[in-house]
Amino acid sequence: MKDTLEDAKGAGLAAVQVGVLKRVFIVSVEEGYYEFVNPKILGTSGSQYGTEGCLSVKGKWGDVKRPRKVTVEAQDRYGKKFKVVARDFFAKAICHEYDHLDGILYTDKADNLRDE
Numbered sequence: 001m002k003d004t005l006e007d008a009k010g011a012g013l014a015a016v017q018v019g020v021l022k023r024v025f026i027v028s029v030e031e032g033y034y035e036f037v038n039p040k041i042l043g044t045s046g047s048q049y050g051t052e053g054c055l056s057v058k059g060k061w062g063d064v065k066r067p068r069k070v071t072v073e074a075q076d077r078y079g080k081k082f083k084v085v086a087r088d089f090f091a092k093a094i095c096h097e098y099d100h101l102d103g104i105l106y107t108d109k110a111d112n113l114r115d116e
Ligand SMILES: [Zn+2]
Pocket: 053, 054, 055, 056, 096, 097, 100
């Protein structure tokens, strides 16, 4: 999954996007590279509004409202639990990937959907 993400120069990728039906996603942001297994969003606050794209919806962009801050609990690949408080772009990336686990695409929520 990491290779796929790097090849595509994306910020995040959910397992379902590569045909694996598991509640797993990865996010690669300034804060680092994170693997989330069975993630749970414990809380959100604030809001931000910004442009998003998706490796599953190539060549399109749209504006989506997301929380400014999210607190997530998940396991790493070894089953060890961790908690992370993400802000700004990191929070947005987590929300985007988390939605994939429930079959939701950002295009379901976006305003001003446009081509590249
Ligand atoms: Zn996506």
